[in-house]
Amino acid sequence: MNVLVNGDVTEIVPGATLADVLAARGVPERGVAVAVAGEVVPRAAWRSTTLRDGNVVEVLTAVQGG
Secondary structure (H helix, E strand, C coil): CCEECCCEEEECCCCEHHHHHHHHHHCCCCEEEECCCCCCCHHHHHHEEEECCCCCEEECCCCCCC
């Protein structure tokens, strides 16, 4: 199975959760927002959000400044 993470094809195992994919990519648990198929996924739901083949995942990093 494959998902698209920030434009990069990423192979995942069936049943992989959003938390699994983010951890494998080294994404920190704080300071980021994550959307799957255009819908923001609350951090509390990362471990229970199972990804499907072809899902598009966007990881956005918070930046301070102005």
